[in-house]
Every structure is written in structure tokens, then in C-alpha cells.
Amino acid sequence: MKQFQYMRPSAQQAAIAAIAKDTTAKFIAGGSNLLDLMKRNVMQPERLIDITRLPLKDITENNNILKIGALALNSSVADNPMVVEKYPLLSQALNAGASAQLRNMATVGGNLMQRTRCPYFYDTAMPCNKRNPGSGCGALKGYNRMHAIFGASQHCIAVNPSDMNVALVALDAVVHVAGPKGLRMVPIQDFHRLPGDQPENDTTLHKNELITEVTIPYHPFSHVHYLKIRDRASYAFALVSVAVALQLDGKKIIQARLAMGGVAHKPWRLSAAEQALIGNPVALETFERVAAIAMQGAKGYGDNDFKLELGPKSIVEALRMASGI
Numbered sequence: 001m002k003q004f005q006y007m008r009p010s011a012q013q014a015a016i017a018a019i020a021k022d023t024t025a026k027f028i029a030g031g032s033n034l035l036d037l038m039k040r041n042v043m044q045p046e047r048l049i050d051i052t053r054l055p056l057k058d059i060t061e062n063n064n065i066l067k068i069g070a071l072a073l074n075s076s077v078a079d080n081p082m083v084v085e086k087y088p089l090l091s092q093a094l095n096a097g098a099s100a101q102l103r104n105m106a107t108v109g110g111n112l113m114q115r116t117r118c119p120y121f122y123d124t125a126m127p128c129n130k131r132n133p134g135s136g137c138g139a140l141k142g143y144n145r146m147h148a149i150f151g152a153s154q155h156c157i158a159v160n161p162s163d164m165n166v167a168l169v170a171l172d173a174v175v176h177v178a179g180p181k182g183l184r185m186v187p188i189q190d191f192h193r194l195p196g197d198q199p200e201n202d203t204t205l206h207k208n209e210l211i212t213e214v215t216i217p218y219h220p221f222s223h224v225h226y227l228k229i230r231d232r233a234s235y236a237f238a239l240v241s242v243a244v245a246l247q248l249d250g251k252k253i254i255q256a257r258l259a260m261g262g263v264a265h266k267p268w269r270l271s272a273a274e275q276a277l278i279g280n281p282v283a284l285e286t287f288e289r290v291a292a293i294a295m296q297g298a299k300g301y302g303d304n305d306f307k308l309e310l311g312p313k314s315i316v317e318a319l320r321m322a323s324g325i
Contacts, residue, residue: 001038008050012210015051016179020208022047027210029071030105032098033114041124042131056109056212059083064218070109070211074164075100077108086218089245092226093167099235109211112165112175112191115202116158116265117237118147129155130199137199145303146239149311150264156199157301159262160192161237166261167226169269170243173216179209188214192266199265219255221245225322228261229314238262240310242318251282258294258315263307270294273315282323284316291315 009015019025025047028034037043056069059080066087068077077083078094098106120126120138127136139147139157147157165188173188192203205211223246230236241261247254256277258270273294280286291312300308 002041002044002046004038004045005047006050007047008053010053012054012056012178012212015049015054016208016210018047018049019210020180023207025049027051027109029107029110030073031110032102032106033110037115037122040122042122051210061086061218066216066218068108068214068216070107070112070213072108073104074098074106074108074111075103078103087171087216089171089221089224089226089243090164090167090216092224093163093241093243096226096228096241097163102235108164108214111162112211112214113203113205114160114162114165117161118158119143121158130158130195130202133198133200140301143303144301146237146262147301147304148264149298149300149304149307150260150268151194152265152299152301153195153197153199155197156195156265158195158199159264160202160266161262162267163226163228163238163241163261165192165267166241166243166259168214168216169267170245170257170259171216171219172257173214175211176213176215177205177209178212179206183212188267189269195265202265219245219247219257221247221255221257223248223322223324225318227314227318227321229310240307240314242314244318244322246277246319246322248282248323253277253280253282253286258290258319260294260311260315263298263311270315272296277319282325284320284325287316287319288312290319 024045026045028048056071058069120128126138168188175186228241243259245257256274260268273290276290
């Protein structure tokens with residue numbers, strides 16, 4: 001690991017000012033992803049700015065808006081009684097991610113910034129446009145079992161590895177950030193990027209901005225389920241995941257949210273499929289038709305072709321589990 005400077009400011013503006021002075025500087029909280037990357041020389045910041053002293057850990061609700069501080073631990077959010085009762089999809093997704101030990105260290109802000117687990121990104125001997133722009137995408141014609149089937153480009157087919165992000169997209173979350181120019185709010189759908197010709201940029205966050213909190217509007221979804229398909233039952237990243245939130249009137253679907261993980265460079269919202277659910281009955285035939293709509297435009301790259309079949313089956317199963325049929 002490359003040597004680095006370390007500082008631990010106690011004020012938000014001091015942290016923002018500190019990162020603006022060094023183009024390679026990074027914020028660090030739990031460090032469950034960043035330290036891994038530093039040990040492998042994938043990322044080599046010359047300065048780490050520890051933000052754990054900042055007052056950004058609260059989990060509150062006001063006027064039916066859930067507010068989660070960026071430094072709230074994944075485990076604290078997942079186990080918070082209010083989140084479990086009113087935002088269960090988020091709790092389920094967080095508990096599906098990583099191990100209990102990592103959830104006790106990882107923060108919400110860090111989870112939002114979590115980087116891909118593509119092996120070509122982690123292996124500095126291999127080409128990777130995300131790590132080294134212009135070097136090529138080793139996964140494109142290499143081993144790509146875990147990779148994207150939506151929204152990829154010739155420059156990158158990596159996926160966003162977070163479970164939390166999938167639930168946040170389904171729940172219309174908003175990311176609040178602070179920077180030298182003040183505060184701004186970014187809908188979660190616009191926070192993460194597709195790779196395009198700049199796969200090195202995972203998000204729309206500016207270099208000198210700090211995530212301060214995430215807000216989620218309350219929706220009376222009565223039926224939710226987070227389904228994660230993975231190679232083993234714990235501490236594994238999703239091959240495919242599906243977040244479902246439904247509001248029913250008897251057996252009729254009157255509101256729906258649907259998103260997928262493990263399939264794109266960003267959590268993948270299935271807006272057309274959501275619209276196809278609304279007004280229709282809870283039935284296997286409905287779910288199969290909607291799953292076919294959701295998979296339009298999907299493309300495999302060889303080793304991950306199985307996702308083209310696993311994807312719609314996972315959507316149907318998640319909808320079935322959420323609705324209870």
C-alpha cells in the first residue's frame with residue numbers, strides 16, 4: 001500500500017476544504033471498500049480525510065420523509081425499528097448485503113460510493129478502462145459471468161455491486177450533498193452513471209462534494225420483497241437481484257416499484273414494467289408478461305448469457321413473493 005497522509009476534521013466545511021486541496025484525496029469512513037482497493041493498489045490516494053467525527057449518523061423521520069445520515073452504519077439502518085416497520089424493503093436489501101461484520105462498519109454514504117467488484121478492475125495487471133482510462137475492457141471478451149446485461153458500452157460492462165442502492169432506486173430516494181458551492185439534492189436515479197465513454201466516473205458526485213444524507217419519501221407499500229440470487233447464501237454479490245414494492249387494492253395492483261441489481265453499471269429501475277403492473281391483477285400471468293417487458297434491451301456477453309433467462313425468472317419470483325401468491 002502506498003503511504004498517505006491522514007487527517008480527521010471535526011467540521012463539515014473543513015472536510016470539504018481539505019479534499020479540494022488534493023486531487024487524489026478521498027473521504028474515508030468505515031473503509032470497507034476503499035482500504036481493500038488501496039491494499040491492491042487499485043486506488044492510491046495521497047491523503048485520506050476521515051469524516052467519522054462529523055455529525056451525520058442520525059436516522060429520523062419528519063413529515064413522512066425518512067432522513068438517514070451519510071455516516072449511519074448499514075446495520076443501524078437495517079435494524080432501526082422505524083425502517084423495519086415503514087421502509088422494510090430497505091431493511092431487507094441491507095441485510096442481504098455482505099456479512100454482519102461488514103455491515104457493522106460500512107456506512108450509507110460509503111455504500112452509495114461502493115465500486116465494482118469486476119476482477120479486471122481489481123487486477124492491476126489487466127486492462128480496465130474504469131481503473132486506467134483508455135487501456136481497454138478486459139471483461140468485454142474475457143470472463144464476464146458477473147457482468148452487465150443492461151446499459152453497458154464498449155468501454156465497460158461492469159456492474160454496481162450494492163444491494164442498498166437497488167432498494168433506494170425503487171423507493172425514490174434522494175442523495176443530499178454539500179460542496180464549496182453549497183448544498184444540492186440528487187435523485188438516486190441520477191446519482192449513479194452508465195459507463196458510456198467515461199466508465200471511470202461511477203457517479204455524478206463532484207470531486208470536492210460530500211454526501212451528507214439520504215432521504216426517502218414514505219409510500220404505503222403493503223407488499224415488498226428483496227430477492228438476491230447469488231452463488232452462496234451469505235457474503236456474496238448478486239448475480240441478479242430484484243427489489244419489489246407493491247400497493248394493492250384487494251388483488252389489484254395500484255402502485256408498483258421495481259428495480260434490479262447485478263445487471264448494470266447502476267441500479268436498474270424498471271419503469272416500463274412498473275407501469276405495466278399498475279391496474280392489473282396479482283397473477284402469475286401478469287408477472288410473466290411484465291418480466292418480458294422488463295428484459296427488453298438486455299444483452300449478454302458470453303459467460304453472463306444465463307442472466308437473460310435468470311433475470312425474468314427472478315422478477316417473477318420476487319413479484320410472487322411480494323404479493324404472496
